[in-house]
Amino acid sequence: MNYKYAIVLGIVVFSSFQAPAKAASLLGTANNFGVLGGSTVTNTGSSVIMQSLGVNAGSSATGFSPGIVNGTIFTSDAVAAQAQLDNASAYNYLAALSPTKELTGVDLGGLTLTPGVYSFSSSAQLTGKLTLDNLGDPNALFVFQIASTLTTASDSSVVTTNGEASNVFFQIGSSATLGTGTQFMGNILALTSITLTTGVNIECGRALAQNGAVTMDTNKVSSTCDPKPQETAVVPEPDSSLGVLGSGLVGLLFAFNKRFRKGW
Numbered sequence: 001m002n003y004k005y006a007i008v009l010g011i012v013v014f015s016s017f018q019a020p021a022k023a024a025s026l027l028g029t030a031n032n033f034g035v036l037g038g039s040t041v042t043n044t045g046s047s048v049i050m051q052s053l054g055v056n057a058g059s060s061a062t063g064f065s066p067g068i069v070n071g072t073i074f075t076s077d078a079v080a081a082q083a084q085l086d087n088a089s090a091y092n093y094l095a096a097l098s099p100t101k102e103l104t105g106v107d108l109g110g111l112t113l114t115p116g117v118y119s120f121s122s123s124a125q126l127t128g129k130l131t132l133d134n135l136g137d138p139n140a141l142f143v144f145q146i147a148s149t150l151t152t153a154s155d156s157s158v159v160t161t162n163g164e165a166s167n168v169f170f171q172i173g174s175s176a177t178l179g180t181g182t183q184f185m186g187n188i189l190a191l192t193s194i195t196l197t198t199g200v201n202i203e204c205g206r207a208l209a210q211n212g213a214v215t216m217d218t219n220k221v222s223s224t225c226d227p228k229p230q231e232t233a234v235v236p237e238p239d240s241s242l243g244v245l246g247s248g249l250v251g252l253l254f255a256f257n258k259r260f261r262k263g264w
Contacts, residue, residue, distance in 0.1 A: 026093065026169075027187070028086030029079070030208055034071070034221040036083055038192075038211040043067040045198070045218030051206075056080035058213075067216065087208045091189045094143055094171035109156060115140040120147060127153040132185075134163030142168040142186070150176040150188070158185040165204055166225040175212065178202075196221075 024031045034051035035041055041055055043063030052071030055061050059076035074080040100116030109128030114135055124146045134140040140163065144150075150172050156179060158168070168186030170176065175193040178184055178200045186205040188194055193212030196202070196219045204225035207214050 026090050027206075027208075028083075028089065030083045030087040030090065030206075031223075032071070033083055033208065034206055034223060035214050035216070036080075036087055036206070036208040037061075037214040038084070038209055039213050041214045041216070043216040045216075047216045047219045048221070050220075050222040050224065054080035054083050056084045063216070084210065087189065088210055090169075091171055091191065091210065094169050094189065095145060095173075097143055097145070099145060109153070112161075113142065115142055117143040117145065119145045122147055123149045123151065125151055125153075126156045126158070126182075128156055130156075130158045132158065132160045132165050132168065134160060134165065136162045138163050139167060140165075144170045146170065147173045149174045150190075152177070152179045152182045152184070154179040155181040157183040159183075160185065164225040168205065175209075176207075 030036060032052055033054050034049040036054045036056075037058065038056070039058040040060040040062070041053060042060075043066075045063075045066065047063070047067040049067070049069045049071070052074060053061055053064070053069045054074040056074075056076055061073055061075055064073065074083070097117045099119035101118055102121070103118050103124070104121045107128075108124060108126040108130045110130075112131040112133055114133050115137065124144065132142055142165065150170055158165075165185050170186055170188045172188065172190040174191060175195070176188050176190045177195045178197060180197045181199040182197075182201075184200065184202045184205065186202075188202070188205065188207050190209045191211060192209065193214065194207045194209045195215045196207065196217065198217045199219070200217075201220045201222075203220075203222055205221075206223055207221055
């Protein structure tokens with residue numbers, strides 16, 4: 001009896017780790033890039049890009065080294081071209097979503113938001129800390145539709161609570177400028193350009209510019225979603241598979257009860 005249930009339990013535990021990844025499916029091949037520029041990507045200082053770097057239709061990527069790219073640099077080739085096509089498709093998809101709430105004129109700093117689509121008919125500003133509450137759902141989706149520009153003040157941050165934030169997207173109709181020391185989380189999809197000033201770090205996200213430049217200065221860009229940047233949650237969730245595992249265990253207990261009454 002124990003052997004049979006051990007096999008079933010093993011299957012449940014394995015399947016609980018197979019959560020879908022919205023970011024990967026939405027971004028297509030652009031998912032493989034930490035930084036993607038349209039005209040050029042320029043860097044000053046010891047920046048680190050944990051994935052690949054791409055430029056298309058431009059062909060210039062300068063400042064690497066001293067900057068480090070842990071993936072591959074693709075400039076004006078078929079790989080970068082396809083990544084930009086996928087980037088544009090993701091951008092258009094995000095722009096077409098129906099908004100959950102209008103936030104025009106509201107500073108994102110100091111807000112705690114739950115999953116949804118948030119719209120700005122003009123520019124958006126982040127001063128201080130924006131908290132994203134996943135409500136315990138590892139696949140929670142946050143979309144910020146910004147018609148013109150996104151600007152963050154120095155030392156601003158985006159953090160999560162109750163789960164990782166692998167599906168956060170900022171769809172920006174013009175350009176994004178992240179202020180000195182900003183600790184950002186999420187994917188930036190800008191129609192024109194993206195500027196990362198000194199000491200800006202992007203975790204669990206990417207900097208993807210369609211037509212203009214990505215400008216970097218001693219930054220780190222990583223798509224890895226690490227629970228460490230999260231705010232303290234009321235109920236700890238050490239693993240995103242906990243909910244699925246729990247439902248599986250409930251099923252096992254039900255099956256065990258039936259077997260126990262009938263005998264093996």
